[in-house]
Amino acid sequence: MQIRVALPKGRLLPETAQLTSEASWQLSDYSEGARLYHMTSARFPEMAAKILHEKDIPIQVAIGNYDLGICGLDWIQELLMKYPSSGLVKLKDLGYGALELYLATARSSPFTDLAKAGRSEQVISIASEYPCLAESLALNCRFKRFNIFPVWGAVEIYPPENADLVLLPFRTGQEMTTGDLTPVVKVLHSTAYLIANKNSWANKDLTDVLNSLYVKSSAPAVSSTPVEIRSGPIPKAPARPFSADYIRLALPDGHAQRHVVNILNKAGIKIDNYPSTDGSRRPEIDLPGVTVKVIRPQDMPLQVANGKFDIAITGQDWVKEHLYQFPSSPIKELLDLKYSRVRIVAAIHNDVPVNDITGLQKWAAAEGKRLRLAAEYTRIADKYARDNHLGMYRIIPTWGATEAFLPDDADVLIENTETGGTLKRHNLKIIETLFESTACLIAGVPALNSPKADQINNIAAVLRKAVEES
Amino acid sequence: MKIEKSKGMRDLFPADMARFRLINEVFRDSCLKWGYEEVRTPTLESLHLFTSAGTLTPSMLGKVYSFLDWDGWSGERVVLRPDATIPVARLYNENMADKELAKLFYIVNTFIFEENSKKNREKWQFGAELIGMRSPLADVELIVLAMEVLKKLGLNKVELKLSHAGLTRGILQKLGMNQEEQHQVFDKLLDGDASVLNQLQKEKPGLAPLLALQGQSSGFVKNLAAALALDAPELKPQIDDLVFIADTLKSLGQDFQIDIASVRGFEYYTGVIFQLFINDEKVGGGGRYDDLITAMGGKPTSASGFALYVDLLMTLIPASKLNDQPSSRVLLKMDADAAKAGFAMAEQLREAGCTVKLHLGGKGPAEMEWKLEVHTKAPWLVLTDLSNNKKYEMQTSKEVLEKLGRPSVAD
Numbered sequence: 001m002q003i004r005v006a007l008p009k010g011r012l013l014p015e016t017a018q019l020t021s022e023a024s025w026q027l028s029d030y031s032e033g034a035r036l037y038h039m040t041s042a043r044f045p046e047m048a049a050k051i052l053h054e055k056d057i058p059i060q061v062a063i064g065n066y067d068l069g070i071c072g073l074d075w076i077q078e079l080l081m082k083y084p085s086s087g088l089v090k091l092k093d094l095g096y097g098a099l100e101l102y103l104a105t106a107r108s109s110p111f112t113d114l115a116k117a118g119r120s121e122q123v124i125s126i127a128s129e130y131p132c133l134a135e136s137l138a139l140n141c142r143f144k145r146f147n148i149f150p151v152w153g154a155v156e157i158y159p160p161e162n163a164d165l166v167l168l169p170f171r172t173g174q175e176m177t178t179g180d181l182t183p184v185v186k187v188l189h190s191t192a193y194l195i196a197n198k199n200s201w202a203n204k205d206l207t208d209v210l211n212s213l214y215v216k217s218s219a220p221a222v223s224s225t226p227v228e229i230r231s232g233p234i235p236k237a238p239a240r241p242f243s244a245d246y247i248r249l250a251l252p253d254g255h256a257q258r259h260v261v262n263i264l265n266k267a268g269i270k271i272d273n274y275p276s277t278d279g280s281r282r283p284e285i286d287l288p289g290v291t292v293k294v295i296r297p298q299d300m301p302l303q304v305a306n307g308k309f310d311i312a313i314t315g316q317d318w319v320k321e322h323l324y325q326f327p328s329s330p331i332k333e334l335l336d337l338k339y340s341r342v343r344i345v346a347a348i349h350n351d352v353p354v355n356d357i358t359g360l361q362k363w364a365a366a367e368g369k370r371l372r373l374a375a376e377y378t379r380i381a382d383k384y385a386r387d388n389h390l391g392m393y394r395i396i397p398t399w400g401a402t403e404a405f406l407p408d409d410a411d412v413l414i415e416n417t418e419t420g421g422t423l424k425r426h427n428l429k430i431i432e433t434l435f436e437s438t439a440c441l442i443a444g445v446p447a448l449n450s451p452k453a454d455q456i457n458n459i460a461a462v463l464r465k466a467v468e469e470s
Numbered sequence: 471m472k473i474e475k476s477k478g479m480r481d482l483f484p485a486d487m488a489r490f491r492l493i494n495e496v497f498r499d500s501c502l503k504w505g506y507e508e509v510r511t512p513t514l515e516s517l518h519l520f521t522s523a524g525t526l527t528p529s530m531l532g533k534v535y536s537f538l539d540w541d542g543w544s545g546e547r548v549v550l551r552p553d554a555t556i557p558v559a560r561l562y563n564e565n566m567a568d569k570e571l572a573k574l575f576y577i578v579n580t581f582i583f584e585e586n587s588k589k590n591r592e593k594w595q596f597g598a599e600l601i602g603m604r605s606p607l608a609d610v611e612l613i614v615l616a617m618e619v620l621k622k623l624g625l626n627k628v629e630l631k632l633s634h635a636g637l638t639r640g641i642l643q644k645l646g647m648n649q650e651e652q653h654q655v656f657d658k659l660l661d662g663d664a665s666v667l668n669q670l671q672k673e674k675p676g677l678a679p680l681l682a683l684q685g686q687s688s689g690f691v692k693n694l695a696a697a698l699a700l701d702a703p704e705l706k707p708q709i710d711d712l713v714f715i716a717d718t719l720k721s722l723g724q725d726f727q728i729d730i731a732s733v734r735g736f737e738y739y740t741g742v743i744f745q746l747f748i749n750d751e752k753v754g755g756g757g758r759y760d761d762l763i764t765a766m767g768g769k770p771t772s773a774s775g776f777a778l779y780v781d782l783l784m785t786l787i788p789a790s791k792l793n794d795q796p797s798s799r800v801l802l803k804m805d806a807d808a809a810k811a812g813f814a815m816a817e818q819l820r821e822a823g824c825t826v827k828l829h830l831g832g833k834g835p836a837e838m839e840w841k842l843e844v845h846t847k848a849p850w851l852v853l854t855d856l857s858n859n860k861k862y863e864m865q866t867s868k869e870v871l872e873k874l875g876r877p878s879v880a881d
Contacts (some may be wrong), residue, residue, distance in 0.1 A: 085585045123518075125545065139531045144522040168832025305543040326543040367472070392471065 003047045003209055006061060006069035008141075011171075012192050012299040016070050023212040025049075030375060035425065037404035044209060050408075055399040058195065062086040066411045067200035068209065068284055070094065074130065074169060074190040082132040087198035092214070097192040099169040101130065103137060104181040106160035107234075112184055117165075118142045127151050127163035134167045137187065149306075152298040154253060156181060157281040161242045162293070162308045180234065238282045238291070246291040247452050247459070250300045251283070251313035256439065259339040260313055289422040291453055293437055301442065305329040311456055312445035313337065317344055317377065317437035318415060324379035330445035334460045337439040338467050339422055342416040343367035344377065347428040349407035357388050358430050364411070374398050374410035381414040383433060403428060478584060478591030480781075486619060488792055490594070491786040494577060496622045497596045497778065501575040504615055506598050509574050511557035514539070517547040523765045525738035526553065529655045532776070533583040550581035554595045555775055556738070556762065562601050563768035571602040580581035590781055597756070597777030601763070604772035606714045609742050609758060612776050613719065616754055619778065624788045629747040630726040632716070635739040636708045636733045637694075641681055644702050645674045677701060681731040682728055688716035690728055708741065713743055738762045744776070748786055754778040798874050799837065801856075803829035804844040814845040815851075818867050820877040842870065 007016055007030060017030050026042035027049060029035075034051060052060060054385060057071035058079040064087065073093075079086060103114075107305040111117045117124060124146045128134040131150035151158070155166045159181065169188060200206065240246055251260055257275045264271050264285075274283035274294065281294040295303065299313035301322035316333070323329060346357065354363050364371050374396040375381035385393045387456040396410050403426040406413055416437065417423055420430060441463060443456055472844055476482060480641045482490060487546055491567030498508065499580025520526050535550040542548075551557055558574055566572050575598040584591050597616060600608050613630065620628050638659065642652045658666040670678040680697060683690075695709040712728075719726055726744075736743050741758030754836045763771040819842075827835050841854040849863040866872055871877060 136528075136532060139521070139528040142521075142528065145518040146521070149545055302543060306545065325538070326540060328540055329543040341688075362819070370471075392473070 001046060001204065001294050003044065003068070003204070003206060004066045005047060005049040005209070006052050006057045006066040006071075007049055008057060008163055008192075009051050010020050010054055010096045012049075012054060012070065012072065016192065019070075019096075019213065023215070034088060037401060037426070043212070047209065050404055051339050051401065052404055053399040053401045056401075058088060059086075060186065060409065061195050061197050062088045066201060067197055067204060068193055069195050071098055071195065072099065072190050072195050074133075074188060074386050076098065076193060077188060077190075078130045078132050081136045089196045089198055089201045090193055091196050091201075092194040094192040094194055097190075099171045100186055101133070101167060101169050101188040101190060102186055103165055103167050103184045104156075104159070105165050105184055107180055107182045109160045109164060109182075111164050112182060113185060114141050118144075120144065123147055124165065124330060125149060125163045126165045126167060127155050127158045128167035129153065129155060130167050133187065137167065147233045149299075149302065151382050154281060154294040154295045154299070157295060159418065161248075162295075162303060164412075239284055240291040242282070242291050244294060246289055247311060247447075247455055248309045249285070249287075249290050249292045250303060250309045250314070251292055251294050252297040252300075252313055252439075253281070253294050254296075256297060256313075256340060259337075259439065263337060263339070263463060263466050263470070264469055267462045269462070287459065290459070301329070301331055304442055304444045305331050305461065306443055307446055309444070310452060311441060311443045311459070313439060313441055315340060315342075315437055316435075316440050317342070317380070319440065319442060320435070320437070321377050321379050324383050329440050332445055332448065333440050334443050334456070335464050335467070336443040337441060337463070340437075340439045342418050342437050343433045344414065345420075345422050345423075345430045346378065346432045346434065347406075347415060347417075347430050348411065350427045350429050351407060352411070354431075355429075360412070360431065361388070369411065370394060371412060372396055372410040373412045373414060374402050374405040375414035376400065376402060377414055377416075380434065381412075384414060477587040478589065480590050480592065481776060486784060489787050490682055490780065492787065492791060493596065493619075493623060493778075493780055493783055497577070497619050498575075500615060500619050500622065501598055504573070504598075504611070506573040506575040509558065509561060509576055509774055510578060511551065511554075511561050511576070513550060513579070514548050515551050515557055515560070516825040517549045519766070520549065520552065520556060523738060523762060524555070525762065525765065527660050527737055529657070529661055530582070531736065535581045535583065535605055551578070552580055552582050554578050554580055554597055554777060555599060555759070556766075558597075558599050558775075559601070559759075559762050559773065560766060562599075562773075563763050563766055563771075564603075566601075567763075567768055567771070569602060569816055571600070574599050574601070582864070594780035595777040598773060598779055599775035600774060601775075602771060604760070606711045607718070609711075609715055609744075610718045610722075612756055613715075613724070613744050614722065616744075616756070616776050616778065617724065620746065620748075620753070620783075623783065624791045625748055625783070625786060627748060628753075630719075630724065631732060631745045631747065632712070632726050632728045633732040633736075633743040633745070633757075634712055634730055634734060634741065635733050635743055636741050637705060637712070638681060638733055640705045640708065641677050641698075641703055641730075643860050644677050645670070656733075659733050660735065660737055667731060683730070685728045686726065687728075688713045688720065690717055694730070712742055738765075741774070745776075751782060752779065753782050753786070798824045798876065800824050800826045800840045800842055800874070801829055801834055801838040802826050802842050802844065803834075805846050808844045808846045811846070815842070815844055815867055817871075818871070819874075819876075822871050822874070824874065824876065840874065 011369045013032055016323040018025055024043050027039045030039055037051045039049040054071045055075050057069040058076045060066050076090060087354060105111045121144060124143050126134045126138060126146060127149040129151060131148050132150050136250060149163060155168045158166050243246060270286035272284040273280055283292050285292050297314040298318050300314040301319050303309045304312050319333060348360060352363060354360050371390050371393045372392060373381045373385055376398055378395050378397045381395050398405060402413055402415050403422060441460060446454060534552040536547045539548045554576060558576055562572050577596050579592050579594050581592055600612060617628060639656060642655055655666055667682050671682060681696060688869045691709060692710045698705055733743060736757060738759045739757045740760045743757035745755040746753050754777060758774040763773060801810060802816050819826045839856055841856055843852040851864040851870055853862045853864060853873055862873060
């Protein structure tokens, strides 16, 4: 009888690896640099373990793809808040990986007092990576009218201009003042948890595996250790405020930064503190009348559509993803920046004996399977499935490491790839290229219909010249 | 792979729909005769209609079907209506607020997630709202109307229970709790957690026991008034209303039970609440909600209304109410080349009030009373009484109609 275990990537990996090592699981390569996501255990030959993004683990355990999993309580509560009847059992507080979820706002915000916010007639916007917890909080505070913006990250830079409130995690040593935040209320103290699927818990003998973990955790629990959050220095005010009087530009964080700097250099536009050396997300740009914040490219189309930014440098893939969900969204691509070229592809496991989507459909019908499509791009995946008449398909939203889902937890992967190398390494093959995507400059339609339009078009023209010259 | 319906959703079969339509017709007929006009609000509303009214409990709002639709880039969610009264109040406030009095009725479905997928997540409500009049007589009218509908449906053993949201809130205020605590206790009462009353009686022995008392007459309310006269004179108008309603109902011969703090599910109610029970199951309820329209940005407007819970009523209607089969049921079988005569014959029979099914092959439909064969040569028409298989050969449709006891309207 196979025992399937989901283990986290990322911040919980080192201590989880230590835990499994002390429990003598003897896993094959459970480390940050692991090139494969599937692992076996020398001590428990019946164990099949997999490395998943921490955020994916509660749902994967709940739907029964895994018997056991380890992840943060924050993601467990996020799932249970929306789906209280999901098939998940919280088994044990493992004590490590402590963080605290806070509702926070800008120091200058009127929403430091929740009771006041509850009486407010204005629309209160809350940005968070935890949209379900945020919504529940808004309902419990009886906010009269609120919008929840689910974001991929960088939420600390949103208040006060891009969101009234943010729900975000803090770890020991982090500074609450990053982005000039002040706490409103502590929402949750989270640590790593061992969880089980309800059915597996009721019907499967997991005692050997559990015992190995429980022996180890007879050590004193450390979960009560408070998370110390330093109140750091108040960041100095940016030269240009992030106000609607200026053209508000969103620039991407992460690996796209060097490309952006490259194009700006070619266009003769100077930018300071980007990429940032001190974690600031407000670089200074040498473009008159322009003010900048650095956020995730995934979040830009929604922010521009809402008029929280006027222009943004994002990817065509995320613009498509946004427009598939909201076809009437008021955003427009102004310029193809022609870097970060990727293909968005449909891939399947090499063991499936077909080479195209029609073949896959026939194969699924013959096997009596309902096709499961795993993707970070859920709307693109959904459209692909509809356009190809996949019938009773299911979309499995993921937060990264999507290759790990095939072949056990999904049948098709919708993913971006530059060279196809990663797919090949995970024994996957591409059956179709959906489209090619590059970075692009987008603008909000209201901004293009405002007095800002001329200046926005000028910026686009300068960048177009730089792109054409390179 | 057989595709099944979505969890918690329900198909209504012909037998269910017969019951549904019966209630529908009785309800509609009564409402029209009391001067109410029918409206229907959309299935999809903005979520903020329900959050901004500030009236549904967080636990109820946590179970609505809300999502981002095509315009959801703005972050505004839409919701499958979880409640029928709030949208009708919205409709009034948006379009009819200049009327002195609006009497509206509706037949709609509501959607609330039930964790147990065997429970219906889609529910049908037939309701009436009386908006614009501050009068305890309006509350009595609604109670009498609701009782009339149930009586016409053959449901006679209905228990009426009266409560009062304003009194309950007023007493909670007097118990020295802060606003947050009052909110929490009232939310618990709304969610049906009765244990909170026991706890209150222990913790606040002063007025809290009043909330738990029950009575059956206006005398009970008057006693309550005496008990509160010193501590809470401002509650007198609320008590006067309740006394009036109780006295009027008594004079109409209507029995009732008073249970002040029984407010479960009546989130936005401010005054008297009435609940209708059959065999201890709640089949309907309503009351006064004077603050709802102000909460959605309208001018101060008194209102009260009620709803009947149709899914439950459908199971309670006595079979005797359903056995109306006024029309003759005729199976019409025509020769291959007699279509013109056959369809014309069928039309005449239907106009005369018969139910006519065409024989389309196979054994033919069951439960028919007559069979009529239409031929292209003599015998032109053959009518069979299926109860005894007696055959009658005929020449004209007039003869057929006479035999069926339905003289032709064409003559």
